[in-house]
Each structure stands twice: as structure tokens, then as C-alpha cells.
Amino acid sequence: MRRMDMNQRMYELGSKRSVIREIFEFGKKRAAEVGAENVYDFSLGNPSVNPPEIVKDTLSELLSTVEGAALHGYSSAQGDLSVRKAIADYIAKTQNVKTDPDYIYMTCGAAASLTITLSALCNAGDEVIAFTPFFTEYRVFTETAGAKLVAVKSDEKTFQIDFDELEKAITPKTAAVLVNSPNNPSGVVYTEETIKKLSAFLEKVSKERGKPIYIITDEPYRELVYGGVKVPYLTAYYKNTFVCYSYSKSLSLPGERIGYIFVNPEMENARQLYLAVCGAGRALGYVCAPVLFQKLIARCVGAVSDVSVYEKNRDLLAGALRKDGFFCVQPDGAFYLFVKSPEADANKFCERAKKYDLLLVPGDDFGSPGFVRIAYCVSPDMIRRSLPSFEKLAAEYELIK
Numbered sequence: 204m205r206r207m208d209m210n211q212r213m214y215e216l217g218s219k220r221s222v223i224r225e226i227f228e229f230g231k232k233r234a235a236e237v238g239a240e241n242v243y244d245f246s247l248g249n250p251s252v253n254p255p256e257i258v259k260d261t262l263s264e265l266l267s268t269v270e271g272a273a274l275h276g277y278s279s280a281q282g283d284l285s286v287r288k289a290i291a292d293y294i295a296k297t298q299n300v301k302t303d304p305d306y307i308y309m310t311c312g313a314a315a316s317l318t319i320t321l322s323a324l325c326n327a328g329d330e331v332i333a334f335t336p337f338f339t340e341y342r343v344f345t346e347t348a349g350a351k352l353v354a355v356k357s358d359e360k361t362f363q364i365d366f367d368e369l370e371k372a373i374t375p376k377t378a379a380v381l382v383n384s385p386n387n388p389s390g391v392v393y394t395e396e397t398i399k400k401l402s403a404f405l406e407k408v409s410k411e412r413g414k415p416i417y418i419i420t421d422e423p424y425r426e427l428v429y430g431g432v433k434v435p436y437l438t439a440y441y442k443n444t445f446v447c448y449s450y451s452k453s454l455s456l457p458g459e460r461i462g463y464i465f466v467n468p469e470m471e472n473a474r475q476l477y478l479a480v481c482g483a484g485r486a487l488g489y490v491c492a493p494v495l496f497q498k499l500i501a502r503c504v505g506a507v508s509d510v511s512v513y514e515k516n517r518d519l520l521a522g523a524l525r526k527d528g529f530f531c532v533q534p535d536g537a538f539y540l541f542v543k544s545p546e547a548d549a550n551k552f553c554e555r556a557k558k559y560d561l562l563l564v565p566g567d568d569f570g571s572p573g574f575v576r577i578a579y580c581v582s583p584d585m586i587r588r589s590l591p592s593f594e595k596l597a598a599e600y601e602l603i604k
């Protein structure tokens with residue numbers, strides 16, 4: 204095929220598998236050789252706990268009591284009004300912020316929320332800031348919107364925002380800052396102090412240049428927090444905020460593709476920006492999110508899977524790894540540990556880990572070389588069985604004191 208017969212960028216994106224997928228595929232092959240119970244696959248962020256009972260009950264009820272177009276037909280492009288109303292009421296009640304159903308846009312999960320919002324906001328050549336480490340797809344989503352992703356290094360001891368680095372990265376082309384707390388892959392939750400500082404800083408810069416910098420907050424892990432940690436709600440701190448939410452992790456429904464965008468009705472030009480979101484949804488073909496799951500969300504709003512097992516997993520694994528001599532920032536949320544590689548090249552470390560059938564993901568694609576991500580959304584039993592392998596790996600590096 205000649206080069207001009209297709210879009211070269213799309214071809215490249217389609218033909219190169221993500222590192223995570225690559226490792227996952229290796230795990231499946233290895234499991235066929237040595238038995239699944241002997242492979243410790245920490246590569247994927249697939250929730251390991253079941254959706255709450257109310258999800259199953261509501262699904263059965265919907266399927267047996269609602270019929271035809273009312274359940275399987277198109278909704279409005281931006282989502283069913285009664286569903287948007289249930290979500291708006293829930294956010295207002297729990298976060299004490301102003302909401303409005305006419306500023307909510309239902310989506311196929313956070314990935315769609317992000318691509319729509321970025322396309323609604325960005326013009327060709329704009330820049331979008333993301334703090335390291337960040338979800339690998341941010342670069343793809345930003346570039347698809349015609350903008351450039353600018354990676355800003357976080358403080359590697361805490362993974363909170365390094366404001367000196369942020370200041371250096373701002374240019375007249377900065378359109379938005381992406382925030383993801385609880386974070387994939389570090390598990391870190393931004394403190395209220397960080398959020399207040401970020402809001403004040405962006406307020407000041409926006410005023411100086413007479414043009415707002417928007418916050419896009421990506422929140423699929425909002426409810427996955429441990430030890431009573433609070434996740435500040437961004438619209439309460441910074442008015443020019445777009446909230447990109449997904450039920451993939453909070454309800455363990457990643458395959459059902461359901462989430463939303465909430466445009467803060469109090470931002471400047473909120474109506475026009477919401478209409479730009481609707482326009483981007485239309486242009487990208489993300490209209491009418493799955494209706495069965497829209498209806499389910501209206502009835503299950505506020506429900507969360509039992510995430511206590513993630514907290515137990517975190518304590519078990521982080522405790523054991525620290526005892527082995529590894530370093531990781533304490534994660535307060537999500538289901539990932541971001542561990543410092545004992546050798547500079549985390550890819551080499553991951554290769555060595557494979558010898559013990561430990562499947563870890565190098566931090567390079569997350570913008571943080573020298574670290575590895577361990578997804579602990581697995582069974583506690585697998586974690587327990589994997590600990591001797593981690594110990595042997597630590598021994599290779601002479602980490603154990």
C-alpha cells in the first residue's frame with residue numbers, strides 16, 4: 204500500500220501495541236507454558252472486584268420492566284435529561300457546588316470525556332500540560348485534538364506538583380492543564396494545599412494574559428481512596444474547570460463504557476464551551492452514550508464497588524516491597540504502586556523481573572523513566588504468592604539490608 208492511501212499517524216497508532224498490552228500478551232503466553240498460578244501479572248488496571256449488587260439488580264429490573272426504544276433507542280446526543288439530572292443533583296449534594304444538568308454530557312467513559320474536552324478546547328498548535336507521571340494515552344488524545352502535550356516533572360519524592368517546573372512550562376499557547384488525582388500510575392492524591400496553590404497560580408497567569416487556562420480534571424479513581432483521604436472537588440476551587448468522569452473503576456464497569464463531562468456552569472462563557480463540547484462529541488461520533496447504562500447510572504448514582512480489598516492489597520504489597528528495600532511514594536488512592544527502579548533503566552529492571560514471572564510496566568510511557576508501575580487490582584492470594592519472587596528480585600540488587 205502506498206504511503207498516501209491512509210492516514211499515516213492512525214496507521215502507526217494502530218500498528219504499535221501499547222507497552223502494557225505487550226506485557227499482558229506476554230503474560231498470557233507464559234501462563235500457557237508454566238500455569239496461570241505461576242505468573243504474577245501486575246500489568247493491567249482492570250478492576251478485580253465485582254460491581255455492587257445494586258448494579259446487577261438494576262440491570263435485571265431494567266431489562267424486565269423497560270422495553271424497546273425506551274431502553275435501547277437513541278437518547279439526546281448529550282444524554283438523557285433524567286440521567287443528567289440525577290448526576291447533577293448528586294454532585295451538588297455531595298460536593299456542595301453549583302451544577303446544572305444542561306452542562307453535563309454523557310460519554311463512553313473517561314477516554315471519550317477527555318478526547319471530547321480536548322477537542323472542544325484546543326486549536327492547532329495549542330499546548331496542554333500534564334504532570335508526570337501521567338496516563339499514557341494523554342499524549343495520543345492531546346495530539347488528536349491538534350495540540351501538543353507538554354510534560355511537567357512532578358516532585359519525585361511526593362509526586363505532588365512542582366510549581367517551579369509548572370511556571371517554566373507555561374507559554375502563550377498553553378490552553379489547559381490536565382489533572383489526575385487519584386493518579387494513574389502513582390496512586391497519589393493531590394492535597395487541598397496543592398489544589399489551592401494550582402488554582403491561585405492559574406488564576407494569576409490567566410489574568411495576566413487576559414485569556415483563561417482551563418483545568419481538565421480526569422477523575423475515574425475519585426472514589427478509590429483509602430484511610431479517609433479527601434479528594435478536593437476542583438470546581439469549588441477553580442471556576443474554569445472541566446470534570447471528566449467515568450464509572451469504569453468506581454462501579455467496576457470498564458467494559459460498559461459509561462461516564463460524563465461536567466462543564467462548570469460558573470466558568471466564563473460556560474454556555475459556549477458546553478456547546479463546543481456538544482460539537483466535539485458530534486464531530487468525533489461520541490453521541491448518545493450507551494442508553495441501557497445511562498439508565499442504570501440514574502438509578503445507581505452514588506453506589507461504589509467494595510474497594511476495601513484494594514486497600515488491603517496496597518498495604519500488603521507496599522509493606523512487603525518496602526521491607527525488601529524498594530522505594531515507592533505512599534499511594535492514597537487508585538490501585539497502583541509506582542516503584543523506583545533499582546537500576547536507571549526501568550526497562551532492564553522489568554526484564555529481570557520477568558525471570559521471576561513478575562510482570563511490571565516501565566514508567567517511560569508515563570513520562571517517568573526510572574520507575575515501574577505495579578497494578579494491584581488483583582487477588583490478595585496472587586499478591587501473597589508473588590512476594591517470594593519480589594524478595595528474590597530485591598536480592599539480585601542487594602537491596603535487602
Ligand code: PLP
Pocket residue numbers: 248311312313314315338383386387421423449450451457462
Ligand atoms: N484516565 C485514567 C487516568 C485512566 O487510568 C483510565 C483507564 O485506566 C482512563 C482515563 C480511561 O478510562 P475509561 O475506561 O473510563 O475510558
